[in-house]
Amino acid sequence: MTLSFKSLTRSFACLFVFFTAASVHASEIFTMESKLLDEGITARVALPESYEHSDSFQYPVLLVMDGSTQFEHIAGNINFLSTFSIVPEMIVVGVSARNRLKRFTHTKMEAYADRSGGAEQYTQFLQDELMPALQKKYRVSPYTVVTGHSLSGLYTSYLATHHSDFINAAISVSPSLWWDDFALIKDIKVVEQEAEKPAVRWFVSMANEPNEMAESYERLLNVLEAKPESAFNWESKQFPNETHDSTPLIGNVEGLKSVFRGFNAVPNIEIKSLEQLQAFYADYEKTVGYDFPMSVHQYNVYGLKAAYEGKVDWGQAILEKGVEVFDQSEILWDSLATVYSMNDNNANALKASNKAVQFAREHQSKYISEIEAQNSDLKSRNK
Missing domain, CATH: 3.40.50.1820 (Alpha/Beta hydrolase fold, catalytic domain)
Known part of the structure; x- marks a missing residue:
């Protein structure tokens, strides 16, 4: 899958609204x-x-x-x-x-x-x-x-x-x-x-x-x-x-x-694989003297960027690692569901989305409306 820069910009405009609405x-x-x-x-x-x-x-x-x-x-x-x-x-x-x-x-x-x-x-x-x-x-x-x-x-x-x-x-x-x-x-x-x-x-x-x-x-x-x-x-x-x-x-x-100059691994529209991200932050550790493990938002942004730029498998690998580290993150499970659906893997997409809904409700997440909307859409596709 290949998306244009305009498509990526539109996607991240939606991401911007999603993250900053509250x-x-x-x-x-x-x-x-x-x-x-x-x-x-x-x-x-x-x-x-x-x-x-x-x-x-x-x-x-x-x-x-x-x-x-x-x-x-x-x-x-x-x-x-x-x-x-x-x-x-x-x-x-x-x-x-x-x-x-x-x-x-x-x-x-x-x-x-x-x-x-x-x-x-x-x-x-x-x-x-x-x-x-x-x-x-x-x-x-x-x-x-x-x-x-x-x-x-x-x-x-x-x-x-x-x-x-x-x-x-x-x-x-x-x-x-x-x-x-x-x-x-x-x-x-x-x-x-x-x-x-x-x-x-x-x-x-x-x-x-x-x-x-x-x-x-x-x-x-x-x-x-x-x-x-x-x-x-x-x-x-x-x-x-x-x-x-x-x-x-x-x-x-x-x-x-x-x-925190140099902290962002992909500041523009470039993308990195999970292995490249891990190497990037190993080098950053040498610069600042501290190992910054990747956080929820890093896994989320880097994974979605990779997927929207046509490297869906890269995005999937990044987000799968993210939910391994943050197994209670509605943000990451929801984004993983998105990437699975981009790969036409609707069964796994629904499983990931169900987890996103579960944790969003437990955390009273401000993203609950968007997460439930994707879940409803995936359920209709899996009938």
């Missing part, structure tokens, strides 16, 4: 007591929509600083981007600091001596208390990304340059690098990353900012450009049409695409 997966509240900070902590957690499709699959964590204001749009962006395998599916955790000035600054500024300089203690809380608590409750993988804006962007810059032992990637949107006479930038001149692991992937951006904000960004770029990539694996971008308050939207989207 809002982001519901979030839940996570609470704990911190001994290090001597205060109660409340965080918001958004689980991937595929979380119930397996009992063992682990997900990277994205820690969102200033979670009370930044959590929802970032969780939504993760949901959208991961649907098309641009970034991994992740557990998104929004954390808010009660005292931003103290928690997000790593030096004490004389004018704020009693209210600043607590970044190292806050890092200990995240690393030694919050993450273990999350790991106990959720299926968390050992890959951690942090994102922050303004003062919390200063903090994620601090983590990127001082704590490669804790994080794997960082996003800093219009960070307050002017703090304490550009103290962090001065630190970067002498600090080096650990040699045993790939450098933290760090994206830093700046909106149309005045005075010391713009100056600090230029100073940072000058310092980073003099460093080898083995020390800092960074990218930067300016957004001249954005203000300090509007830039977190585009800054986080671009930041996510940056720190």
Whole structure:
């Protein structure tokens, strides 16, 4: 079977509607007591929509600083981007600091001596208390990304340059690098990353900012450009049409695409077999230092792309592997039913579709209408 690019585009337009018709997966509240900070902590957690499709699959964590204001749009962006395998599916955790000035600054500024300089203690809380608590409750993988804006962007810059032992990637949107006479930038001149692991992937951006904000960004770029990539694996971008308050939207989207550059195995209309996909991600592991196992949406997108581009057997093999790993995924069983029917294998298509209906009902899936519609069509063909 051979489909034109126009046909493929039309098919994926339908796929787009199928995947984005509903809002982001519901979030839940996570609470704990911190001994290090001597205060109660409340965080918001958004689980991937595929979380119930397996009992063992682990997900990277994205820690969102200033979670009370930044959590929802970032969780939504993760949901959208991961649907098309641009970034991994992740557990998104929004954390808010009660005292931003103290928690997000790593030096004490004389004018704020009693209210600043607590970044190292806050890092200990995240690393030694919050993450273990999350790991106990959720299926968390050992890959951690942090994102922050303004003062919390200063903090994620601090983590990127001082704590490669804790994080794997960082996003800093219009960070307050002017703090304490550009103290962090001065630190970067002498600090080096650990040699045993790939450098933290760090994206830093700046909106149309005045005075010391713009100056600090230029100073940072000058310092980073003099460093080898083995020390800092960074990218930067300016957004001249954005203000300090509007830039977190585009800054986080671009930041996510940056720190996960090279993640999408088939970014355009090219396709890969299951074996080629496995080889691709083995190479990606060497680049980032972590083995990202393929997720529900990766199996789904790569399998359907292959099938719609005429390699139905490739698509079938990818999706069959997908349901082997995610045996409770209504998404994958439904797509496998589609590919079986493309191969005129209506009996197996109906079996796969019946499983899709079963799990869609168990999970109260937002895709239930589309899944039941295909099931009805397949039943009529098998009479």
